Amino acid sequence: MNNESQIRAIEEKVMALISSDPENFLVEVKIGPGNNIKIYIDADRGMSIDKLAQYNRSLYKQIEESGFFPNGDFSLEISSPGLDEPLKLHRQYLKNIGREVEVILKNGIKLQGKLVSATGDEILIDEERKNKKQREVTQHTIPYNDIKTTKIQIKF
Numbered sequence: 001m002n003n004e005s006q007i008r009a010i011e012e013k014v015m016a017l018i019s020s021d022p023e024n025f026l027v028e029v030k031i032g033p034g035n036n037i038k039i040y041i042d043a044d045r046g047m048s049i050d051k052l053a054q055y056n057r058s059l060y061k062q063i064e065e066s067g068f069f070p071n072g073d074f075s076l077e078i079s080s081p082g083l084d085e086p087l088k089l090h091r092q093y094l095k096n097i098g099r100e101v102e103v104i105l106k107n108g109i110k111l112q113g114k115l116v117s118a119t120g121d122e123i124l125i126d127e128e129r130k131n132k133k134q135r136e137v138t139q140h141t142i143p144y145n146d147i148k149t150t151k152i153q154i155k156f
Helices: 003-018 049-066 090-095
Strands: 024-032 036-043 075-079 100-105 110-118 122-131 134-143 147-152
Touching: 003 024, 003 036, 003 049, 036 049, 036 090, 049 075, 090 110, 100 122, 100 134, 110 134
Parallel strands: 036 075
Antiparallel strands: 024 036, 100 110, 100 147, 110 122, 122 134
């Protein structure tokens, strides 16, 4: 079984596992060196550590029994995507409306601002600039196809 087919098979198992809770959704499955499986699961209103641990135990057992990795030669990490992980799915954009984001476009341009909306095709961010004593807000409508990465920004 090659890497792509292993990923697809694991994605199917994760989808079946989380299907009982419609707020939960699969973000990504990666298999790294040494068969290190990393799975990112998110939820519309936040993912609990207890739920992630429950998924980990159940999925570990399923993968072990499936024989995807001979001799049980794999490790499994299940987490919600951290702030250092870019947004990948429309559902993640919806979840983060109102938060500050940094968007890097495929042409290299970097935009920062508040995520105002996310449709099926594009996002809208308000970029705020302070000129002397005035605040200036510029709205940017950005098609998903133009986005290289989008990350949440924490402001203190």
